[in-house]
Amino acid sequence: MPALIPTNHTATVTWLGVNPDRDAALETQALSEMVLTFAGHVRESRAGLTRPSDSRVLAQYKRGTPIRNTRQLSILSAEDLDAIAAEMGIAALDPALLGASMVIRGIPDFSHVPPSSRLQDEASGTTLTIDMENRPCTLPAKPIEARHPGKGARFKRAAQGRRGVTAWVEREGVIALGSTLRLHIPDQPVWPHLHQARKDVG
Numbered sequence: 543m544p545a546l547i548p549t550n551h552t553a554t555v556t557w558l559g560v561n562p563d564r565d566a567a568l569e570t571q572a573l574s575e576m577v578l579t580f581a582g583h584v585r586e587s588r589a590g591l592t593r594p595s596d597s598r599v600l601a602q603y604k605r606g607t608p609i610r611n612t613r614q615l616s617i618l619s620a621e622d623l624d625a626i627a628a629e630m631g632i633a634a635l636d637p638a639l640l641g642a643s644m645v646i647r648g649i650p651d652f653s654h655v656p657p658s659s660r661l662q663d664e665a666s667g668t669t670l671t672i673d674m675e676n677r678p679c680t681l682p683a684k685p686i687e688a689r690h691p692g693k694g695a696r697f698k699r700a701a702q703g704r705r706g707v708t709a710w711v712e713r714e715g716v717i718a719l720g721s722t723l724r725l726h727i728p729d730q731p732v733w734p735h736l737h738q739a740r741k742d743v744g
Contacts, residue, residue: 544729546660551725553646553661555717556620557637560585568641568681575718576644578668578711582614586643589614598677611710612673615643617661618706619652629700632690639685642706644717649725653706660712660726668715670723676705 559570564587582589593611595603603609618637623645627635637645649655653675662669678701687694717723733739 546726547729549725549727551649552664553619553648553652553723553725555644555719555721555723556647557642557645558717558719559638559642559644561587561641563587564641567685569638569685570641570643572638575716577716578670579714580711582611582711583643586614612671613708614711615670615709616641616676616706617644617646617652617670617672617709618642619649620645620647621650622653622704622706626697626700626704630686630690630693630696632693635686636689639689640682646723653704655707655725656727656730658728661709661723662713662726663715663717664722664724666715666717666721667713668717669711669713670709671712673708673710675703676708678702678705 558573558576560573560576560583561568561570562585576583581591588611590611592608593613595605595607595609597605599609618640623635623637627633646652646661655672657672657674659672660669661672678698680698682697683694685694686697
């Protein structure tokens with residue numbers, strides 16, 4: 543029996559971006575198509591099969607420990623971006639300012655799709671595995687402030703629950719602007735002890 547269920551939810555790719563040097567700046571550069579290998583995008587500074595662990599996983603590893611790179615891509619929804627912009631009081635929010643790799647439109651509440659879901663390109667078969675929700679941080683505040691004076695500090699709060707997801711490449715290929723991605727979800731119920739487990743460590 544298949545472990546992943548193809549759903550009727552599809553999304554259109556509306557924006558693609560790459561950042562060759564995140565130490566220099568957070569912003570990504572717009573692309574018309576993205577050629578993806580198992581390590582991610584060849585020009586992306588966060589590409590690679592592994593990455594050094596950071597503050598997100600300090601409960602598991604000492605900072606700088608080599609771990610599997612499940613953060614090759616940062617994917618946001620256009621719907622979430624619109625909601626963030628509205629709460630910040632600006633007309634629109636450029637995904638490049640957030641260091642985004644991809645923006646899609648069409649999947650409701652995209653930031654909360656189940657971990658291990660897949661986004662599969664209907665034409666090329668290129669497939670991305672979603673790791674988990676991407677948490678807001680303060681890094682985008684500076685580039686947002688430069689573009690929208692007085693608004694940068696509003697980003698982190700406005701982006702709670704709307705920051706999209708991180709993902710890694712499961713099947714190599716090309717994803718282009720206008721591509722249709724279908725959502726596939728795990729055939730697994732929610733763990734009934736999740737609420738209690740979170741309370742235990744909260």
